[in-house]
Amino acid sequence: ACSNDIEKAETKASDETTANAPVENEDVNMTIAVNAEIISLDPHDISDTLSGSATSTMYEPLYDYKLDMTLEPTLATSYEVSEDGLEYTFYIREGVKFHDGTPLNAEAVKYNFDRVTDKEKNLKRRRNLLHVVSTEVIDEYTLLVKLDAPFAPMLNRIASISIISPAALEKHGDKGIITNPVGTGPYVFEAWTPGDKMVVRTNENYWREGPKIDTLTFKPVTENGARIAMLQTGEADFIYPMPAEQVKAVEGDKNIEIIEGPSTIARFTFLNMSKDVFSDVRVRQAINYAIDKEAYAKVVKAGYAEPLTSHVPSTINYHAPQPEYEYNLEKAKKLMAEAGYPDGFKTHVWAPNDTENMKGMQFIRQQLAEIGIDVEVVPMEEGTLSDSIYKAQTPEESEVNMWYVSWSAFDFDGATEKLFHSANIPPTAPNVSYYMNPEADALIEAGAVEVNPEKRAKIYADLQEIIWNDAPWIFMGSDVLLAAERNTTEGIFVDPSGGIIATEASTSK
Amino acid sequence: MSEKLLDVKNLRTEFNTDKGSLVAVNDVSFYVGKEEIVGLVGESGSGKSVTSLSVLRLLPEQGNISAGEVFLEGKDLLKMNKKDIRNIRGRDIAMIFQDPMSSLNPVLRVGEQLMECTKLHLKYNNSEARKHAINMIKRVGIPVPEDVMNRYPHQLSGGMSQRIMIAMAMSCNPKVLIADEPTTALDVTIQAQVMELMLELKEKNKIGVLLITHDLGVVAEMCDRVMVMYCGRIVEMADVVSLFRNPLHPYTKGLIASVPKIGRNTDTLPYITGRVPDLSQMPKGCKFAPRCSKAIEKCHREEPNLIDIGSNRQCRCHLIHERSEINE
Amino acid sequence: MEEVKMQEAKHEDFKIENPIKEFVRKFLKKKSAVVALGFIFFLVILAIFEPTPYDIDETDYDNILSEPNSEHFFGTDEYGRDVLSRIVTGTRLSLSVALTAVTIGAFVGSVLGIIAGYYGGLLGSLIMRFCDILFSFPGLLLAIGIVAIIGPGLTNVVVAISIYGIPTFTRIIRSATLSIKELLYIEASRSIGVSDTRLLVKHVFPGTLPSLIVAYTMRMGTAIISASSLSFLGFGASPTNPDWGAMLSTGRDYIGVAPHMLLYPGLMIFFTVLAFNLLGDGLRDTLDPKLD
Amino acid sequence: MKQYVLKRLLNIIPIMIVVSIIIFMFIHLIPGDPARIVAGQKATLEEIEIMREQLGLNDPYIVQYKDFMLGIFTGDWGNSIKTGLPVWKVIIPRVKPTLILAIFSIVWSVIAGISIGVVSAIKRGKLLDYIVMIGASSGISLPLFWLGLMLMQIFSVKLGWFPTTGVDSLSSYILPSITLGAGITAMIARYTRSSMIEILKENYIRTSRAKGLSEFIVINKHALRNSLVDVITIVGLQFGFLLAGSVLVETVFAIPGLGRLLIDSILFRDYTVVQTVLLIFTFQFIIINLIVDVLYGVANPKIRYQ
Amino acid sequence: MSNPLVELKDIYKTFLASKTLFGEDKYVHALNGVSLEIQSGETLSIVGESGCGKSTMGRILNKLLHPDSGEVWFENKNITDYTSYQMKSIRKKMQMVFQDPYGCLNPRMKIKDIVGEPLLVHTNMSKKERYKTVIKLLETVGLNERHAQGYAHEFSGGQRQRIGVARALSVKPSLIIADEPVSALDVSIQAQVINIFKKLQKEFNLTYLFISHDLSVVEVISDRIGVMYLGYLVEITTKEKLYKDPMHPYTQALLSAVPIADPMHKRKRIILKGDIPSPIDMPKGCPFSTRCMYAKDECFETIPSLVEVEPGHKVACHLKSL
């Protein structure tokens, strides 16, 4: 019954369009095949990148990221911060209308901010506005946001809050909005079958220049081979991610273009410092010396990875490059010997049980074997893995030794605080290195409230050096994002966080 | 018994098995005349069923008829093409089998199975076939035929099933009926009913019947002429009275002697030692020689032929001419 | 004339094959089964001696994903490891996973099946309901669920596969037991006064053996497929093990680049399972148990 | 017969209750906190705690089970933990693809399986039989996912005959149903063959031949009908295989069906969806078995008239 | 008479034929109030058509089945409710021989193990002793040491039946229950087995309950004969009386239906009408009333009981007992 939704929606749409527009089957459609399912279309209650990409076709925030990870005014035209960093004033863009025809104004934005900060609703994006105590409408297009403490990455967090039509929210309710999105974005919602494809149609009344196609489809295709096959047959115009291993297979295909770009994704391995062996910085450094990052990029990432030169990828603002842990077995062995482990030791590495992660773990095992460390590879199903990690209430209870994982964030604080602050050891947050360095804690805290960019840069540079030298991780690399498209495809991009931007999509097919 | 309806000559049937080719029926010749019941007796495995199946070429696929002729009114059934032989089956020669319960298709109604035959051979339409079938059921002595028509085989008793089989066999008015142990699976009181029915049908329809059985009692009560089979060969043939009164072949003698007879009151029964040899391990000479107390050296060496000894009797024994020895 | 007393004949006894010889002779007639047995034998040899040209963990990052060539007959994988060597070594793993899983399943299943078939009653119905319920979960899902609960890894794969093999064996053995129970020789033994235990062990159980052997062989194939499916979905053996299913699972990521990584483990699974199935067919034809 | 069906239907209730308990235990035995998974790595502890409270995960198991069972009977199956949508909204769109896939697969496998089985039974021991049966054995020896990937490479990518993935047209179902049906066809073919071989030895087949019926009628009317009685049961058993296989096939061909939903939901610890889907699966399996048993009874007069 | 070796007292036995959810379950009435006794050393034969309850009677006697009601006495002990442990000692004295010589021997055991099994269960002979005994037993039934190593399928029906007899004899029982021991055999072989039965009876002073459906076989071996019909014992008397002067109409019909292997012996057969009624829906009155040519009103109404019409001759018929 419900799977007919798409067809129904399509016929409905054509009914509407026959009055003034060409017939339905002349619609230009583009299909983006992705590797996971869209979980929800409520932009306030999602935490995965893909749902973010999907909602961003229909919704926009006040400020939005450009491809280079800088922020540009979107539904706001500008903003001001008070001296103490506690009050943000946003000037809302005039003349923008939601898809349902209602106008965008400060009231509407306040409605959204209030929704997100409502503790009762417990929406996932609330964590981004934790510092917001209140929002006030100053006038029709001016909004005041008050914080309880200065918070440097505030604007980045504001960028994560898309604005939903309050009228639609009133009409559909908190659950109903999931399947009836109404925003201001370049596309209007058309149909979505949970678990299957989502279709959006170009917004004719978009406030700036929009896409040059009629409909855009997001289609989840988890099997890598199938996704590529779709691109090869032209069933998909754009696929993301493009599995790095298979780039060679499509390289010869004239119809297909590979798109690569830097990412905000860091790949690393937590070394649980509460465990004896890893409590010694020499061991941690030795391990970092023992891993051949180039080989890692080549073997595990099929050549599509860059070495990490800090704990944050170079795409993140305030990134300060550190001296490389070059591949040096001699040095590694020496450090191991100094630390009292000339013959190495036994340990294990955990990661989810998908092929990608298993490959990474195997690589670590192979490399560390060279310095005598015998690493048992333990793939775990994700739910089990997170249970195993977070069930430890104290460092002593923790069972994990190494955790091969990736992290992606938009801003420096997001890429640091949860992973290194001593308050964030499990079960609170994933500081699985159990990294507890008061110096680092202080810098993390200082950086978060420092609004002055220069001072902040200094703080973060210091912090990066400390963390780098302490080596609570194995710094494996930073992903190179890979997408692939038909050569007829234009205007679809992947931002460094892995979000798909299709605002300007067009095709010549 | 002048007219030979069915005339079998030098029939030889072999089976391809994983032990090689086995001759199950060898040099069998006999005939069935009009209005005559010819009995074929022998122990289990002696080749009775194979003989009957060979006549209609219904052998399982491993079996093949390697020699011989089977004439039905002058036409050789073994030389016919498949279509022609199918026209003979069920119409000119009908068969009934030992186990009536398993000889009816369990998933088809009795009526359907009965009508099939007349629809095929006599080109009856549905209602004609139905009427005919009901008639046939009545004739074999089953009350309420309409009801029986709608039943499934498992809803019939053994006696009823066998009567249905007979009705089915008789429904196209065949010239010859081959009955392979039609009463063996039945109780004596039911057997008596079926035997009575067959005798009656034979008389009324003037058919020739080849009656296969291992029960000498049934032979004595039903048959006009008897053939005794051993190891795929006919060892003796005679009319029923002569056979029982004066069996010539040692095997026949042994067989008849070992039947317990009511009122004879003996302490020990005579019997034949040993058993029917396995087809793959046939003795060289006379097949019965290993079990025969009279066997002479020649018997082990050379197989005797079926010798015609006049007055419509045949016997397959080297010692047949040394009458003194046999007849003592 | 009445007294046709005959002497005890000399040819009373025929040379009759003993059952094993007869079985062998019949079995040898089934050519595909013989070939299959040969192949399995070959696998066992591989599993025991592991004649690998290379060390299976020997990586060569300069020589990854190379196509089959004269040095690496089946090519190399993403770490530059020799695929042939890994397949050969994987034989022991795959066979022993299947063997252990099926053995456990067969053992538990047979015990339950014999009890349910022989004693019937409440216990029997309970056992059968239990099996119905196990059966009503799609087998692979059951295995996935079990692995999800107890975690991935070879041992747990074995446990999962054996658990979901139990109802199959229970049913087969139960129906075999039921039909054997009806056989006259069981009643004959009971009438003698043979105890239940002896009856089960000496008479009933051997009677179920043909069914058991055939089911066992067939299940070997199923178990290998299931193990590889689990690996395919990421629930299987640790990737460091050269498990065929795990190799397939990795291989599919290279489907367009290094098809040999998908092809050879796939063929290996296919031929192995085929061999077990053909052997099972052959055994069934020879042993002739009625399987449901 | 009616009584029998009624009795079996009544029997479903206790079975389903036991099954629901097992499912419930099963789900809660699996480690992994749905709240944590849904909230994601970056969630705060407070957020997770509120979510646990809202999802009722802090209630005692008994209460959770009671809610689950009450929900089943009152039609309130709860909301999906993962998407927040009502469970029925998540499940219903998934039914159609799986159903089409299952029907396609079972239909072609039954037809092909029986035909192959009959032909090779008739040609028993001939070369054709040999080839067909080795083919059939191959059918059950192929890992499904492998076959699917290979078929996709050949027929979609290389030849471009069928869509690679999806459910947009019926032609999208062709490769998946071939993949899924291959094993079932093989099973049915093997079973039909051995059943036919047995039946062709039966006395009533000899009887029908003795009547003069042509071989065609003997096989198709007398023998096949009897063997169908046996084959029905094996077809019923295949449904279990079908469900499990659909998980793999739906993964390979990106079909948004129930099997895939189940796996995803297990991975996501979307309990509400998992338990409902599992209940649907079991229920469906039980009903199919009931139907098969009834069909068996209908096809087999011996049972029908008892 | 002296005290009998075995006694059945008013045995009833039904089997569940089909179970229905609503309405009544259907039962097969296999035995309906059968009483009889067997004297030590005699041979009592039971004849009757298929399904009349002969085997059931044998199995109840051996306690392979438990009667619904009634008592089984053996050597003046009521063994009806004996446990299987108590039965062990009784079974030693009471052995069975079965109809199907092909089915009653375990195809997976060597003959020496089959024949030796009762010894293993009931005695604590050593393996060697057991083997010796087995060989002796085989010789008693006309087989020899060579046969001991074989498997059942290597033997002909007659030989197998002799093996079955040897097994029954191994623990020196006083009673042998033989359930159609010869009906699956060819005539020539039938005779061998019957002879062995007779020979052994003399040698070991055995008592036989000999079940058969063949009146001509029974005549050779019996002292007394009981005729069963539809779960009832309808007539029981000495062999001579039964053949000379059968009283029950069914016995008469049965005797006349037996084909006689003598073409000159012509007689008038009594052809009964219809079939044996189903033991599930039993006739209301006399079980034979539906087929009996003499049936009177009373016969359709009440069930006649087995009465002694003359010494040693009991009949259950309204007409005879009047």
Ligand SMILES: Nc1ncnc2c1ncn2[C@@H]1O[C@H](COP(=O)(O)OP(=O)(O)OP(=O)(O)O)[C@@H](O)[C@H]1O
């Ligand atoms: N399909 C077959 N393959 C091999 N041998 C066969 C086959 N059918 C019959 N035979 C052999 O042919 C011989 C004769 O069998 P047949 O069935 O004619 O015996 P019969 O006299 O009818 O015995 P019965 O009284 O048991 O019916 C037997 O030795 C049997 O083993």
Ligand SMILES: Nc1ncnc2c1ncn2[C@@H]1O[C@H](COP(=O)(O)OP(=O)(O)OP(=O)(O)O)[C@@H](O)[C@H]1O
């Ligand atoms: N275990 C059982 N379950 C149900 N019915 C049974 C069972 N055993 C016997 N019967 C039925 O009881 C009746 C008597 O059976 P029994 O075996 O005693 O007959 P019988 O006289 O030995 O027949 P036969 O000559 O065929 O051996 C038959 O109708 C039979 O179907």
Ligand SMILES: [Mg+2]
């Ligand atoms: Mg025969």
Ligand SMILES: [Mg+2]
């Ligand atoms: Mg009996």
